[in-house]
Amino acid sequence: MSLLAPQRGLLDALNQRGRRRMLQPVAGADFASNDYLGLAGSELLRDLTRAALDSGLPTGSGAARLLRGNHPAFAALETEAAAHFGAGAALYFGSGYAANLALFSALPAARDLVLHDALIHASALDGMRLGPATIRAFAHSDVDSARDTLRNWRAEGGTGQVWLAVESLYSMDGDFAPLDDLAALAAEEGAFLIVDEAHASGIWGDGGRGVAAPFAHLEHVVTLHTCGKALGVQGALICADPVLVELLVNRARSFIYSTAPSPLLAEVLRGVLAHLAADPARRLALLARVAQAGDLARSIGLAPSQSQILPVIVPGDTRCLAAAHALQARGFDIRAIRAPTVPKGTERLRLSLTLNPDAAALPAAFAALQEVLA
Ligand SMILES: Cc1ncc(COP(=O)(O)O)c(C=O)c1O
Numbered sequence: 001m002s003l004l005a006p007q008r009g010l011l012d013a014l015n016q017r018g019r020r021r022m023l024q025p026v027a028g029a030d031f032a033s034n035d036y037l038g039l040a041g042s043e044l045l046r047d048l049t050r051a052a053l054d055s056g057l058p059t060g061s062g063a064a065r066l067l068r069g070n071h072p073a074f075a076a077l078e079t080e081a082a083a084h085f086g087a088g089a090a091l092y093f094g095s096g097y098a099a100n101l102a103l104f105s106a107l108p109a110a111r112d113l114v115l116h117d118a119l120i121h122a123s124a125l126d127g128m129r130l131g132p133a134t135i136r137a138f139a140h141s142d143v144d145s146a147r148d149t150l151r152n153w154r155a156e157g158g159t160g161q162v163w164l165a166v167e168s169l170y171s172m173d174g175d176f177a178p179l180d181d182l183a184a185l186a187a188e189e190g191a192f193l194i195v196d197e198a199h200a201s202g203i204w205g206d207g208g209r210g211v212a213a214p215f216a217h218l219e220h221v222v223t224l225h226t227c228g229k230a231l232g233v234q235g236a237l238i239c240a241d242p243v244l245v246e247l248l249v250n251r252a253r254s255f256i257y258s259t260a261p262s263p264l265l266a267e268v269l270r271g272v273l274a275h276l277a278a279d280p281a282r283r284l285a286l287l288a289r290v291a292q293a294g295d296l297a298r299s300i301g302l303a304p305s306q307s308q309i310l311p312v313i314v315p316g317d318t319r320c321l322a323a324a325h326a327l328q329a330r331g332f333d334i335r336a337i338r339a340p341t342v343p344k345g346t347e348r349l350r351l352s353l354t355l356n357p358d359a360a361a362l363p364a365a366f367a368a369l370q371e372v373l374a
Contacts, residue, residue, distance in 0.1 A: 064259055
């Protein structure tokens, strides 16, 4: 018998439950990527990459940052990113996943509490599991639930620091966190506030600097800006007080034991931040698309979204998958999102609005949606 029999069995079991995933070639108009501003394949990024290459920057870093991989391109990016996002310091990681592992495994200590929104991203949850702190969830975007959970933990004898962890814009629901109230709660309770701005960076907040920008300078606030979504490149920037950034450099295993990202991409990112600060055209074009999608959604009886992420709930795996396939067959790359990414019973089509499809694709996609959902 093959040594791989148990693994084949696992794949068969996934198959039987309709959960076996396959990597597929990309096709159809983009309503699925997080390349919201259409930067990833843009002429701008090509030009920035060419200029960075021509300036002699290496593609690979060759080592971890604490060894020989600390190319000056990282410090240049981090200085500008800290200024751009309004924080005391920044630290660049190769991915948002690695950044969340770092944050949640290295900062909260053994007697601390990580108090997180129930819908927080898997990468944050994985980081928490690697860390020593107690973990409690509060009901999605419910500040009273957060306060009660925190106070219950204290009443049970919890004495350490509290790390309140949320996203500013939720990736599967497209809704914004009540950040003002959460920031007030953090201040009231002497808690840290960690805000994952993955889907907001580059788009939302003043000049696209994130929804948490008004709080980013405070010593108890940490923001995470992923760079592979609206910013069109790769990686993530943790923006925080310099003390916390230094602690991450010293304690975060996903930073210490990993080859530094590409210096070339760090330089490209620096160019992207400068471009976004100087030219709001792409951001404004996306906001116009969000408004247009809201009107189109209403016109076919769907709830509009507050953001560029529009979930259309189609409960049931089979129904939701069938709807996605029907839309894909009509030329629209719209994906079904199922459990465990979203709670069972809330399976959905996730429409991601980007600047990649031409203007005519948006009304056409809603016409197709109306047909498929009828
Ligand atoms: C909210 C959130 N945080 C973190 C990540 C991870 O970022 P990355 O894709 O750069 O690893 C993602 C996306 O995948 C995300 O949606």
